[in-house]
Amino acid sequence: MTKLSMKERYHLLTRDLDWTPTYVAPEEVYPHSRYEGIKIHDWGAWEDPFRLTVDAYCKYQAEKDKKLYAVIDSFAQGQGHLGLSDASYVNAVKLFIQGVSPLEYQAHRHFGYLARHLDGAGARFASLCQSLDEIRHAQTQIHTISNYNKHYAGMHDWQKMHQRVWYLSVPKSYFDDALSAGPFEFMTAISFSFEYLLTNLLFVPFMSGASFNGDLATMTFGFSAQSDESRHMTLGLEVIKFMLEQDEGNVPIVQDWIDKWFWRGYRLTTLVAAMMDYFLPKKVMSWKEAFELYFEEQMLGGLFPDLAYYGINPPRHVAQAQAEKEYVSHQVYWILYQYTHAAAFNTTIPSDEAMAWLTESYPTTFDRYYKPLWDKAKAIEAGGGRFYNMALPQLCQVCQIPMGFTEPGDPGQICFRQSEYEGELYNFCSDGCQWIFDREPEKYVQAWLPVHQIYQGNCGGATIPDVLAWYGIAEGDNLDYAVSTDKTSWDEWHAKGGN
Amino acid sequence: MTVKALGPYNFPPADRQELFGDDMLVHVNWDGNLLFCAAACFRAPKAMTWGDFKAQMVDPWAAGDPDYDPSRTKDWRLGDVPFEPDPNKTLAEMGVRHKAVIKFRD
Numbered sequence: 001m002t003k004l005s006m007k008e009r010y011h012l013l014t015r016d017l018d019w020t021p022t023y024v025a026p027e028e029v030y031p032h033s034r035y036e037g038i039k040i041h042d043w044g045a046w047e048d049p050f051r052l053t054v055d056a057y058c059k060y061q062a063e064k065d066k067k068l069y070a071v072i073d074s075f076a077q078g079q080g081h082l083g084l085s086d087a088s089y090v091n092a093v094k095l096f097i098q099g100v101s102p103l104e105y106q107a108h109r110h111f112g113y114l115a116r117h118l119d120g121a122g123a124r125f126a127s128l129c130q131s132l133d134e135i136r137h138a139q140t141q142i143h144t145i146s147n148y149n150k151h152y153a154g155m156h157d158w159q160k161m162h163q164r165v166w167y168l169s170v171p172k173s174y175f176d177d178a179l180s181a182g183p184f185e186f187m188t189a190i191s192f193s194f195e196y197l198l199t200n201l202l203f204v205p206f207m208s209g210a211s212f213n214g215d216l217a218t219m220t221f222g223f224s225a226q227s228d229e230s231r232h233m234t235l236g237l238e239v240i241k242f243m244l245e246q247d248e249g250n251v252p253i254v255q256d257w258i259d260k261w262f263w264r265g266y267r268l269t270t271l272v273a274a275m276m277d278y279f280l281p282k283k284v285m286s287w288k289e290a291f292e293l294y295f296e297e298q299m300l301g302g303l304f305p306d307l308a309y310y311g312i313n314p315p316r317h318v319a320q321a322q323a324e325k326e327y328v329s330h331q332v333y334w335i336l337y338q339y340t341h342a343a344a345f346n347t348t349i350p351s352d353e354a355m356a357w358l359t360e361s362y363p364t365t366f367d368r369y370y371k372p373l374w375d376k377a378k379a380i381e382a383g384g385g386r387f388y389n390m391a392l393p394q395l396c397q398v399c400q401i402p403m404g405f406t407e408p409g410d411p412g413q414i415c416f417r418q419s420e421y422e423g424e425l426y427n428f429c430s431d432g433c434q435w436i437f438d439r440e441p442e443k444y445v446q447a448w449l450p451v452h453q454i455y456q457g458n459c460g461g462a463t464i465p466d467v468l469a470w471y472g473i474a475e476g477d478n479l480d481y482a483v484s485t486d487k488t489s490w491d492e493w494h495a496k497g498g499n
Numbered sequence: 500m501t502v503k504a505l506g507p508y509n510f511p512p513a514d515r516q517e518l519f520g521d522d523m524l525v526h527v528n529w530d531g532n533l534l535f536c537a538a539a540c541f542r543a544p545k546a547m548t549w550g551d552f553k554a555q556m557v558d559p560w561a562a563g564d565p566d567y568d569p570s571r572t573k574d575w576r577l578g579d580v581p582f583e584p585d586p587n588k589t590l591a592e593m594g595v596r597h598k599a600v601i602k603f604r605d
Contacts, residue, residue: 390563
């Protein structure tokens with residue numbers, strides 16, 4: 001038997017195995033692919049970025065896994081965690097395992113669903129491969145980070161925390177919103193917005209942060225996922241172009257989804273912004289620089305001029321995100337700092353050196369709006385206290401982040417937006433989140449807002465210890481870094497003559 | 500616009516007024532003071548008087564800022580509509596609704 005080319009093998013083993021149903025109508029076999037209003041005339045036009053067969057796919061991934069597990073085993077055996085820049089770096093890893101890894105698993109599940117429910121064989125196969133990638137990413141992340149869990153707080157109950165804890169409802173609700181949409185909207189949300197438009201803002205900061213701060217293990221799973229991620233990016237762009245090319249009537253639907261999922265995704269990245277500017281002991285670059293490079297240059301400068309050919313405009317509300325690059329990381333970390341008593345990571349007042357870096361990185365905003373807040377927090381500490389906000393915060397109905405964002409053009413004034421729907425009031429942090437609610441109020445009235453659920457008695461009880469116990473947050477997971485078990489352990493491990 | 504769905508799509512709000520019985524959620528923001536990162540959210544009886552609400556809920560929270568002086572609060576607004584607080588009126592009588600936002604300055 002002559003050896004087949006890769007292209008022939010792909011065709012025979014994926015697309016050629018497809019058939020057209022004759023006993024039942026296609027819409028009965030694929031009932032989920034039509035109700036969103038997207039019209040597809042020729043599924044054969046799908047250009048598959050995964051030109052792989054299952055056997056080739058498994059071979060490549062097995063090789064990558066072998067390399068990764070060798071590195072993480074050696075990192076663990078050599079006590080590699082002791083070589084980190086500082087134990088406070090591990091707070092970024094905590095945010096990752098609590099907030100991001102569960103999303104990989106959800107993506108695995110939902111791409112499995114798409115692998116059943118899309119009409120075209122090429123699209124189904126792409127979804128199958130991505131589903132496998134996502135479970136591999138979840139597993140490698142869990143395996144890598146389990147080593148940190150042996151030595152540091154905050155990582156012992158991340159699955160439970162992801163379901164329950166207030167700041168983790170931000171990434172969870174983003175994904176739930178996508179999972180409960182139709183297949184084409186899901187692909188716009190996850191393949192396009194999450195994996196293409198914002199991927200470099202979501203993942204690169206974690207991986208570069210790992211590299212700058214001596215976390216070889218996390219860096220290695222980042223590398224191991226990189227070739228998969230570039231395929232996912234290609235798929236994200238292919239999905240959008242495929243929809244736009246198939247029918248002119250798809251254009252306004254896709255534009256609406258891009259508008260919605262840009263803002264949803266952007267709000268989610270503000271947690272990464274806080275991580276970059278405040279969690280990392282050794283800074284990679286500022287959020288502002290990352291936003292300018294990865295979003296303004298690459299997406300607004302590169303992608304959207306290409307999409308203009310199809311009649312697609314830059315996302316609605318993008319100007320607000322651009323204005324916020326000057327201050328959003330400070331606002332989000334300020335939220336995390338004052339609610340650290342209810343979080344499974346530690347925060348602290350930035351050191352003098354970090355404060356100088358913030359002043360330099362944000363010359364027009366930091367000293368004017370945020371340094372005075374830190375000065376006050378310092379004064380409270382000097383008096384023997386620590387500033388914790390003792391009331392529950394108002395949450396945005398859509399992004400679910402405490403409403404600490406400010407009015408366009410005025411970083412001194414909290415932004416309030418409100419809509420009334422069927423006799424009830426709903427509050428939002430921004431025009432973007434209000435616009436998303438007003439398009440589909442029936443969806444967002446169901447939002448599981450942590451603060452409102454606590455007040456309904458659905459989160460373990462009425463006191464902070466009750467709620468923390470229900471969250472799975474144990475002693476040592478929360479509070480200021482200065483009094484954390486991580487800092488105590490780190491100081492002991494590095495004490496002169498210590499072991 | 501409404502949700503596009505395969506079947507009927509009608510689900511009750513997860514935090515509708517009836518779930519809170521005789522209470523409601525009330526938001527309070529100290530305008531111009533970013534120390535508190537966001538407005539506070541309180542669960543309060545509709546029949547609670549303004550005086551009790553301020554003394555039992557707003558003051559203890561705002562006192563987290565050492566510069567807070569309960570006697571210096573002013574410029575009260577419900578949403579964006581100014582009002583003159585009357586300590587003997589109930590929240591409901593003042594027109595405060597479930598999930599409304601009250602703002603003040605000092």
